[in-house]
Amino acid sequence: MRFYLSPILCVTVRHSYTLKSGAIYWQRKKPKHLMHRYTNSAPLKQNLHTSDPAVAAKKIAQLDAAVEAQWRLMEADPDFVPTSVRHRGAAALKACGILDPRAPCPDALDAFIARLQDKRGAYAEAHHDPEWAYYDAPSSAYLAPEEVAAVKLLNGRDLFLFSDAIEVYLTEHQNAGGPGFAKMSQFTRTCCENFMKLVGDRELTAYTRDDAKAYRDSLMGRLKTESVKRNMTPVAAVFRRAHMEKSLPLPTIWEEVTIPGFGKDRTPRVSAAQADIDRLRAACYAADDDIRWLVGLQVDLCTRISEVAGLRVEDLRPDASPVPYVEFAPNAARSLKGETRGSIASRRRVPLVGAALWAAQRIRDTAAPGQQYAFPRYLGKDGTIKGGSASAAVAKWMRSIGLVGADGKTLTSHNFRHTMRDRLRNANAPRWVQDEVGGWARASVGAGYGEGTALKQLHGFMVAALDAAKA
Numbered sequence: 001m002r003f004y005l006s007p008i009l010c011v012t013v014r015h016s017y018t019l020k021s022g023a024i025y026w027q028r029k030k031p032k033h034l035m036h037r038y039t040n041s042a043p044l045k046q047n048l049h050t051s052d053p054a055v056a057a058k059k060i061a062q063l064d065a066a067v068e069a070q071w072r073l074m075e076a077d078p079d080f081v082p083t084s085v086r087h088r089g090a091a092a093l094k095a096c097g098i099l100d101p102r103a104p105c106p107d108a109l110d111a112f113i114a115r116l117q118d119k120r121g122a123y124a125e126a127h128h129d130p131e132w133a134y135y136d137a138p139s140s141a142y143l144a145p146e147e148v149a150a151v152k153l154l155n156g157r158d159l160f161l162f163s164d165a166i167e168v169y170l171t172e173h174q175n176a177g178g179p180g181f182a183k184m185s186q187f188t189r190t191c192c193e194n195f196m197k198l199v200g201d202r203e204l205t206a207y208t209r210d211d212a213k214a215y216r217d218s219l220m221g222r223l224k225t226e227s228v229k230r231n232m233t234p235v236a237a238v239f240r241r242a243h244m245e246k247s248l249p250l251p252t253i254w255e256e257v258t259i260p261g262f263g264k265d266r267t268p269r270v271s272a273a274q275a276d277i278d279r280l281r282a283a284c285y286a287a288d289d290d291i292r293w294l295v296g297l298q299v300d301l302c303t304r305i306s307e308v309a310g311l312r313v314e315d316l317r318p319d320a321s322p323v324p325y326v327e328f329a330p331n332a333a334r335s336l337k338g339e340t341r342g343s344i345a346s347r348r349r350v351p352l353v354g355a356a357l358w359a360a361q362r363i364r365d366t367a368a369p370g371q372q373y374a375f376p377r378y379l380g381k382d383g384t385i386k387g388g389s390a391s392a393a394v395a396k397w398m399r400s401i402g403l404v405g406a407d408g409k410t411l412t413s414h415n416f417r418h419t420m421r422d423r424l425r426n427a428n429a430p431r432w433v434q435d436e437v438g439g440w441a442r443a444s445v446g447a448g449y450g451e452g453t454a455l456k457q458l459h460g461f462m463v464a465a466l467d468a469a470k471a
Contacts, residue, residue, distance in 0.1 A: 013057050015064060022051035026060050028067055034074050037145055062222050070198055076210070089149025101153040109154075116151070119143060163201045165242040166192050172245060175335070182384070188234040194218075195235045204242055209253040212236075216257055225262045232257070271419040272411055276403050281355045283401055288362065290375055291393055296359035298394075298413050300466070301326065301350055302420035302438045305394065305413050306387030310334030311374040313367045317352075318360040323455040324352040326360060328439065333373060334385040336439070346439040351459035354466055420465070427464035437462065 018024050027045040035041055044067060048059045093101055096115075097108035120134060123142035127133035133141075140148050170188065175181045198218050199211040215235065219228040236254035272280075280299060284292035297308045310333050311326065318324045327349050330336050336346035352360050363374045373379055378390045394413045403411040417438065424434045434440070437458060 013053055013060060015060055016048075016056060018051075024048045024050055024053070024056040026056075026063050028064070031071060034071060037074060062218075065218065065221075070200075070214075072214075088146035089151075089153050092144075092146040092150045093153065098154075101150075104154065112150075116143060116147065119147075160204055160242075160246060160248070161201050162192070162196060162204055162207070162238070165204055165238045165246075168245050169238045169241040172241060181335075182382075188238070191231045191234045192238060194231070204239070204248055207239075207253055209257075212253045212257050216259065220260070224265050225259050226266060228259050229262065232259075271422045272403070272415050276411065277416075277419070279401070280398075280403065284355055285358070290363075290377065291397060293359035293362050294375060294390065295394055295397075295413065296355035297326070298356075299416045300354035300356035300420070300462075301352075302417055302424075303328070303350075304417065304439075305391050306334055306385065307336065307346070307439075309375050309378045309387050309390040310385040313363065313371055313374050316360040316364055316374060318357055318364055323459045324357055324360070325349045325455055326352055326356070333379060333383060334387070348436060348439050349455060350437055351455055351462050353459070353462045423465040424461060427461055429461040429465065433458065433461050 013024075015026055015028050016024055017027060025045055025047055027043050029043050030038055030041065046063060048056050050056050050059070090101075093099075093104075093112070096112045098104040098112060119142050120139075123137065124130045124134035127137070139151065143151070166189065170176065170185055173181070173185075175184070195215050198215055199207070212232075216228060216232060219231055223231065232254070239254060242248055277299060280295065284296045284299075294305070294308055297303065297311075298305060301308070307328055310331065311328075312331060315327045315329070317326065328336060329347050367374075373385075375385075375390070378386050380386045391413065398411060398413070421434055421438060424437065429437075
């Protein structure tokens with residue numbers, strides 16, 4: 001379609017059309033030689049949610065690449081179907097009154113079989129070799145894909161599809177029902193649904209390494225390489241769990257699937273200047289409210305914002321002797337990063353110093369009787385902490401006071417996590433101390449045993465980090 005940017009300038013964006021409202025849609029015709037594997041002949045289309053031709057062109061290029069990769073897979077595999085075989089087959093049976101394939105209603109079953117036999121006979125009559133067509137032609141020659149799947153269900157050949165493997169993976173997950181599981185579950189489903197949209201929902205044993213690479217290629221270009229890996233990881237985990245739970249002879253299609261240029265497109269985090277830290281602390285002390293307490297804790301604790309937002313009042317020990325500290329542990333409202341993968345690195349006790357000590361004391365002093373969480377405003381109706389809301393509130397305030405990093409961009413609360421690591425490094429704190437304070441993955445398995453580093457040692461390094469930052 002042509003888009004006129006001015007009276008003398010226009011651009012052509014292929015595979016698109018626009019509505020009167022200005023919304024641009026992507027549309028592709030299905031190849032004629034593959035049409036029989038779709039449930040209808042209507043073109044593929046999708047709302048691009050933009051009226052900007054430049055933005056639309058980028059989205060269309062991604063959709064074109066994805067659907068063309070799917071068509072190549074369909075051409076290479078005659079059994080490949082673009083949507084769930086089992087679900088369509090089950091729907092076809094239900095439409096005929098067969099609710100349970102294992103115990104079908106006799107009358108409904110007879111009617112369904114008679115319909116298929118009629119299709120078989122009509123196909124044979126039209127074929128140049130009717131006898132061969134009736135007795136030897138594959139059922140896919142005269143039945144729709146959902147009808148073939150329905151016959152398999154009736155014959156007891158209950159397919160174990162990728163969509164089934166997702167449910168097995170989530171049901172058997174070690175943190176099922178625990179804090180943070182809902183968020184992890186949703187991300188897993190999103191990644192797996194994107195995989196199925198690209199290569200189909202098939203029997204697990206039917207996938208190939210080309211399917212894994214096709215999914216990787218569909219992510220490349222629109223996501224950074226670390227995000228590509230993050231989107232591939234849960235899909236591969238579903239395959240591994242199915243192999244363990246169902247003893248399936250699955251091909252190792254995900255092993256060592258390389259991501260070209262992995263990590264080279266990473267945007268480096270900018271540390272905050274000491275003047276900005278001082279200004280931020282002063283602004284927190286002046287405002288003296290819960291948002292500023294949250295910022296004060298993060299500035300001098302080297303934490304993730306969700307870790308702070310989900311603290312319980314009892315986790316804050318500003319009056320502890322000889323070292324005041326805060327304890328980070330999973331609770332009913334939020335998990336810690338890595339908990340769903342079995343990591344314990346994020347569980348830790350960190351000394352309270354600087355603005356963090358002030359904020360912890362203010363929270364304890366102002367907590368209402370029976371108050372459980374330090375920041376109840378971020379506790380959602382579902383009982384979980386809304387870390388995104390906390391992050392947005394902090395970012396809005398930091399923009400309002402004009403905190404800008406060395407790269408010219410507004411600093412975010414996560415910049416202070418990296419700043420603290422630099423401050424510890426400048427104080428000559430060893431790597432294991434930095435990891436202990438920040439809850440980063442420890443270098444060795446042995447580091448996860450015992451009580452951890454004594455709080456007095458950590459306190460000394462964190463005080464030194466404050467002094468080093470002022471130097």
